[in-house]
Amino acid sequence: MAFQMHKHKIPFKIIVDPSQKSASEVAAGLINPLVFKRLTKTWMADALFPKMYETYAEIENLLSTKFIEQKEMIKPLTEQDLPMWQKRIEQGKMNHYIKRIDKNLKLEGFKPIEHYGALTQTGSCNLNLMIQGMRNFLRQQNYLIKDHLKIEDVTFENNHVYWKNHAAEKIIFCRGYQDAKNALFPEGSFYLTKGELIEIEAKALCEDYILNKNLFVLPTGNHRFKVGATYQWDNINAETSKEGKSELLTKLDKLIDTDYTVLNHWAGVRPTVKDRRPILGIHPQNSSLAIFNGLGTKGVMLAPYFSEQMLKVLEDPHAETDNEVKLDRFF
Numbered sequence: 001m002a003f004q005m006h007k008h009k010i011p012f013k014i015i016v017d018p019s020q021k022s023a024s025e026v027a028a029g030l031i032n033p034l035v036f037k038r039l040t041k042t043w044m045a046d047a048l049f050p051k052m053y054e055t056y057a058e059i060e061n062l063l064s065t066k067f068i069e070q071k072e073m074i075k076p077l078t079e080q081d082l083p084m085w086q087k088r089i090e091q092g093k094m095n096h097y098i099k100r101i102d103k104n105l106k107l108e109g110f111k112p113i114e115h116y117g118a119l120t121q122t123g124s125c126n127l128n129l130m131i132q133g134m135r136n137f138l139r140q141q142n143y144l145i146k147d148h149l150k151i152e153d154v155t156f157e158n159n160h161v162y163w164k165n166h167a168a169e170k171i172i173f174c175r176g177y178q179d180a181k182n183a184l185f186p187e188g189s190f191y192l193t194k195g196e197l198i199e200i201e202a203k204a205l206c207e208d209y210i211l212n213k214n215l216f217v218l219p220t221g222n223h224r225f226k227v228g229a230t231y232q233w234d235n236i237n238a239e240t241s242k243e244g245k246s247e248l249l250t251k252l253d254k255l256i257d258t259d260y261t262v263l264n265h266w267a268g269v270r271p272t273v274k275d276r277r278p279i280l281g282i283h284p285q286n287s288s289l290a291i292f293n294g295l296g297t298k299g300v301m302l303a304p305y306f307s308e309q310m311l312k313v314l315e316d317p318h319a320e321t322d323n324e325v326k327l328d329r330f331f
């Protein structure tokens with residue numbers, strides 16, 4: 001959102017409290033256009049993907065930092081999976097994303113893979129690198145205010161919003177899962193998901209592909225890999241747990257066959273919405289109040305496309321947006 005505002009020369013300030021837990025800071029940043037369960041494209045993939053790669057290239061250029069890495073993804077398949085994969089290839093609708101199906105793959109450190117699908121347009125976004133670069137840029141441009149935003153400190157008057165000694169035409173809430181309890185918006189639209197992730201070091205594990213079978217193994221360089229993630233819908237908090245780690249290690253041990261060391265373990269809360277769609281728009285009863293949230297499990301893919309839609313709504317409240325993401329649906 002900050003990049004879009006900067007790009008379109010809209011004056012703004014970002015208020016961020018870095019001590020607050022952020023899903024982006026723990027996310028693996030995986031990019032995957034397919035949903036494997038029924039082998040469908042992820043929602044709106046054909047629109048999201050070109051915009052995603054285009055926008056991140058612009059940000060990389062702005063920050064002089066490379067944080068997107070495209071890498072083929074290998075999805076091990078069972079005999080039962082094969083007919084559906086073959087059908088999709090014959091239908092031709094996914095040839096953009098499915099490169100081939102093949103058999104007998106032996107990758108160093110992984111157990112032998114009998115059948116697999118190889119995907120393209122997959123990869124990852126190094127979110128920590130991007131966020132750090134973006135924060136430095138925002139600081140240099142004097143856009144950044146490091147502070148904690150309390151709802152009680154926000155007031156509205158005469159088509160303006162006031163917070164501490166700042167006044168603006170609009171405030172846009174992008175506080176991730178913390179907006180699930182934002183009293184300015186309808187209650188009960190979020191259905192949060194906790195996730196856990198580990199980082200391992202494995203000297204003899206192949207780094208050429210992303211592996212994805214019940215969990216992903218994402219190479220990040222120097223024999224390090226991010227391995228995740230768990231999904232938990234009760235007991236929502238951002239703390240790591242023994243159960244989360246053990247679930248990941250059990251699944252990992254089914255996939256790999258080499259020594260490794262666990263270097264890190266993280267947990268976070270995904271800002272998932274009940275209908276699994278983003279939420280964006282201006283409050284129907286308060287033209288100074290807006291939200292851009294609900295990026296859920298796929299923030300990396302959704303943010304570029306929908307931040308551009310959000311910008312259009314800010315410029316013209318009647319601008320066309322996808323019905324499924326409109327804030328109005330919760331009123």
Ligand SMILES: Cc1cc2nc3c(=O)[nH]c(=O)nc-3n(C[C@H](O)[C@H](O)[C@H](O)COP(=O)(O)OP(=O)(O)OC[C@H]3O[C@@H](n4cnc5c(N)ncnc54)[C@H](O)[C@@H]3O)c2cc1C
Pocket residue numbers: 015016017018019020021022023024025026027028029030031147148149150174175176177178194195196197228229230266267268269270271293294295296297298299300301
């Ligand atoms: C374990 C895990 C793995 C994931 N893996 C992937 C993945 O591989 N690919 C993918 O696309 N997505 C993944 N996600 C989802 C992704 O993290 C989210 O979609 C995305 O990060 C949401 O971004 P956000 O900016 O809305 O929220 P956040 O990243 O949570 O950002 C919210 C920001 O608001 C700030 N903030 C909160 N409250 C306040 C306050 N009161 N005052 C000031 N600032 C405040 C926080 O400091 C933070 O900077 C994963 C999530 C988890 C938990």
